[in-house]
Amino acid sequence: MARLAAIFLAVIFLFPVLCLSFSADNPTDRRLLVLVDDLAVRSSHSVFxxxxxxxxxxLDFxxxxxxxxxxxxxxxxxxxxLIVFSPSIQRFGGSLDQNAVxxxxxxxHDLILAADSSASDLIRGIATECGVDFDEDSAAMVIDxxxxxxxxxxGDHTLITSDDLVQSDVILGDRKIEAPILFRGIGHSVNPANSLVLKVLSASPSAYSANPKSKLSSPPSLTGSAISLVSIVQARNxxxxxxxxxxxxxxxxxLRSGVQKAGSSTKYEKSGNEQFVTEISKWVFHERGxxxxxxVRHHKVGETTEPAMxxxxxxxxxxxxxxxxxxxxWKPYVADDVQVQFYMMSPYVLKTLSHDQKGLYSTSFKxxxxxGVFQFKVEYQRLGYTSLSLSKQIPVRPFRHNEYERFITTAYPYYGASFSTMAAFFIFSIVYLYHK
Incomplete structure (x- = not known):
């Protein structure tokens, strides 16, 4: 009885927490876990x-x-x-490890992972599993x-500026980031075999990744615009x-520092970092896109009920x-590239849906x-947006024997030929039998 009472009390206290979990009707009403190496990060990154x-x-720190x-x-x-702001951690506490993340x-669930030149093998391993490879040199930094x-x-020019941003309003918002973004840290490359990874902030063509405290003895492994400073992934789920x-x-x-790019006379009172991290976090946590x-409805033209076949x-x-x-x-989504397939092994019908500017997409076809057994399929994938995968199965039958037309217009010549042959045979028989 004591054990049952303990479980009951645990469920009661846990229920309010579970109610904060992700809801399809309210995607932004969510609880975030923030992991840090030092609680001082809570103050040094308080604006974010x-x-x-x-x-x-x-936020739970x-x-x-x-x-x-x-x-x-x-x-x-x-x-x-989950926000991981603990780049040097060698091993998470409790039951948390790389596999758990x-x-x-x-x-x-969503993840923000921040590293720097002290990135541990644990942080690098999580990034690699997500399609991102940090520079193998543990002391390397992006230099420009x-x-x-x-x-x-x-200095050693490890405090760099970049304005090479992905061109996507849904990811970075519709307000352009005018000021350059300040960056000091380690560069990474994206796995070309992983189509789900996208570079959001790239280094300039003159950048390279190396240890700033030692002379280059060999060509750097990461150079130019191939260096990604910030990348995003949208998984298939x-x-x-x-x-x-x-x-x-x-x-x-x-976030609050002024910035002036070398060789430029324009000085900005504030870097583009605050706008950048605010807008990109909106995308990561599903506040946009x-x-x-x-x-989802389908029916015969002139009817309103969905048929069984x-x-x-x-x-x-x-x-x-x-x-x-x-x-x-929720606002109506307006786009001209939503399509529906009428599918059985392969699409027999592919139609682009028209919309009424109020979120309703529709089309008609024969x-x-x-x-056989068909499916209505909508597979919608667009940069920055969550994917939609809709399917509804419906059988299609042939005409029954009593549903065909009694007399087919195109067959009239054959009907005429048949009756004329019978008439000719009848006349021939009369003539043959009674002719003297």
Whole structure:
């Protein structure tokens, strides 16, 4: 009885936490776990954390080596997003390890991972599993003797600036980031075999990755625009991942610092870091680019009820409503590239859906003259948006024997030939029998 009572009390106290988990109706009402090497990061990166909190996120700060660390309890995840700001951690505490982080993402949850030149094998391993490879030299940093910040004119030029951003309003917002972004950290490359990884912030063509405290004895492994400073991943289950080679990228100092690019006379009072990390975090945590499809319908033209099956050559209507989460509510999604397939082994019909500017997409077409088990399929994938995969199965039957036309117009010549042959045979018989 004591054990049952303990379980009951645990469920009661855990229930409010579970209610904060990801909801398809309210994707931004979520709880985030923030792992840090030192709780001082909570102060040094407070602007970024305050931005998340003002947008409705509940942050739970813990040391990365906390022995009580856990992502789930009683088979239920306690958090819907994970922020790892502990680049030098060699081993997570509690039940958390590399596999647990990857399983967390596989379950559809989001991840922000920030590294620097002290990145441990654990952090590198998680990044590699996500399709990102940091420079193998543990002491390497991104160096740029052309696009560095003027404030480091006499330094080793590891404080660089970059404005090579991905051109996508859904990922970075529709307001252009004017000021260059400050970066100090380690570079990485994206796995070309992984089509899910996308470079968001790249280094300039003059950049390279090397140890700034030693002379180059061999050509650097990463050079130019091939160096990715910040990359994102959208998994096939729509979980989103952000991987940054710089923890300082999110710091108050970089967010509030003025910036002037070497060789440029333009000096900005504030870098583009704050706008960049705010907008990219909105994308990572599904405040933008999150789609849902509802009210998938199909029926014969002139009817309103969905039939159990169609007959070949029937005319039908297909419709679906698609909405996009704006951060606070669902808004109609408007696009001209949503298509539906009428599919059996291969598409027999492929139609682009028209929309009414209010989220309703629809089209009409004729069922092909082939019977079998078909599917209505919508496979929608667009850069920066969550993918939609809709399918509805429906059988298609041939005409019954009593549904064919009694007399087919195109067969009239054959009808005439048959009757004329019978008439001719009758006349021939009369003439032959009674002719003298």
């Amino acid at each position: 954390f305050k931005s998340l909190q003002t947008r409705g996120f509940d 813990k040391l990365a080596d906390d022995p009580k660390l856990s992502l789930q309890r009683y088979g239920q995840y306690l958090y819907d997003g 990857l399983e967390f993402v596989d379950a559809g 003797h052309t696009s560095y910040a003027v404030s480091e004119m006499e 729509n979980a989103r991942i952000l991987i940054s080679g710089s923890l300082d990228l999110f710091s108050n100092r970089f 999150h789609l849902k499809a509802v009210n 169609y007959r070949i050559n029937d005319d039908l209507d297909y419709s679906v409503e698609i909405y996009e989460w704006s951060g606070t509510s 069922v092909p003259d082939v019977y």
